[in-house]
Amino acid sequence: xxxxxxxxxxxxxxxxxxxxxxxxxxxxxxxxxxxxxxxxxxxxxxxxxxxxxxxxxxxxxxxxxxxxxxxxxxxxxxxxxxxxxxxxxxxxxxxxxxxxxxxxxxxxxxxxxx
Amino acid sequence: xxxxxxxxxxxxxxxxxxxxxxxxxxxxxxxxxxxxxxxxxxxxxxxxxxxxxxxxxxxxxxxxxxxxxxxxxxxxxxxxxxxxxxxxxxxxxxxxxxxxxxxxxxxxxxxxx
Numbered sequence: 001x002x003x004x005x006x007x008x009x010x011x012x013x014x015x016x017x018x019x020x021x022x023x024x025x026x027x028x029x030x031x032x033x034x035x036x037x038x039x040x041x042x043x044x045x046x047x048x049x050x051x052x053x054x055x056x057x058x059x060x061x062x063x064x065x066x067x068x069x070x071x072x073x074x075x076x077x078x079x080x081x082x083x084x085x086x087x088x089x090x091x092x093x094x095x096x097x098x099x100x101x102x103x104x105x106x107x108x109x110x111x112x113x114x
Numbered sequence: 115x116x117x118x119x120x121x122x123x124x125x126x127x128x129x130x131x132x133x134x135x136x137x138x139x140x141x142x143x144x145x146x147x148x149x150x151x152x153x154x155x156x157x158x159x160x161x162x163x164x165x166x167x168x169x170x171x172x173x174x175x176x177x178x179x180x181x182x183x184x185x186x187x188x189x190x191x192x193x194x195x196x197x198x199x200x201x202x203x204x205x206x207x208x209x210x211x212x213x214x215x216x217x218x219x220x221x222x223x224x225x226x227x
Contacts, residue, residue, distance in 0.1 A: 001173075009154070034215065043118075043204050043218030044157070089156060101147070101172065102216065104156040 002027040004092050006105025013080050014113050021108045023090035024072040032093040033066060033073045034102070037086045044089055048075070080112045115140050120205050120219035127195040127226045135190040135222050137205030145208045146188040147172070147216065148180065150201040157204065163188055195226045 003026040013019050025033075031052035036044035050057045050064045050073065057064050061080075066073040077084055087109050091102040121136045139146065144165045149157040159172030163182040177199060179191040188207075192199060202223050206216040 004156075006156075036216075041220070043206070043220050044216075045218070046215040049215070101159055101162060103159075103173075104149075106154060106156040 002103040004105045010109045012111045019077045021075045025092040030092040036089045085112045118219035137188045139207040143207035147206045149204045
């Protein structure tokens with residue numbers, strides 16, 4: 001089955017710097033790669049996603065890149081702000097999207113220092 | 115819309131007790147999921163459902179049961195609670211299986227002692 005690895009587990013940046021979180025997946029059939037942000041005491045919330053037919057997607061300060069050949073995808077946050085502090089999870093569709101079962105990475109705790 | 119609602123928010127169980135974690139959604143989503151979240155381990159899929167009357171196992175189903183009698187509700191049952199089931203449980207739903215966002219509830223924090 002699908003396996004998703006995520007690095008780093010913790011990341012501390014200064015406000016205004018960029019942050020990059022990287023994930024690798026094992027199943028070449030996976031075709032959907034979302035990123036979720038989880039704030040303390042809440043459930044994860046989708047922030048951006050990318051499908052296997054696209055190499056890059058941007059939404060304001062957030063971007064995701066996908067390298068299908070290498071089976072890795074990354075989250076890029078530019079001009080970080082204190083409110084970006086949270087746990088971020090990457091995920092991959094575990095069955096090619098047939099049932100939208102997602103396999104999650106282990107999470108990255110991002111701390112943005114003012 | 116309330117989205118995905120989970121109850122209770124917190125619960126302490128003794129070993130061997132049973133309980134049901136409730137999950138309801140008001141978005142008319144066919145697809146619903148139960149995940150557990152352990153520190154440093156991400157989210158693991160317990161069970162999922164593609165519609166009323168249809169359920170299937172995820173990555174870590176042992177010790178749990180589910181049912182889906184209506185589109186709105188997807189309860190998770192723990193029959194004989196064990197310390198290994200101490201975790202935060204999240205219910206989620208989605209509209210479409212082909213890569214649509216999962217909408218999560220705010221979780222139930224369960225401690226088994």
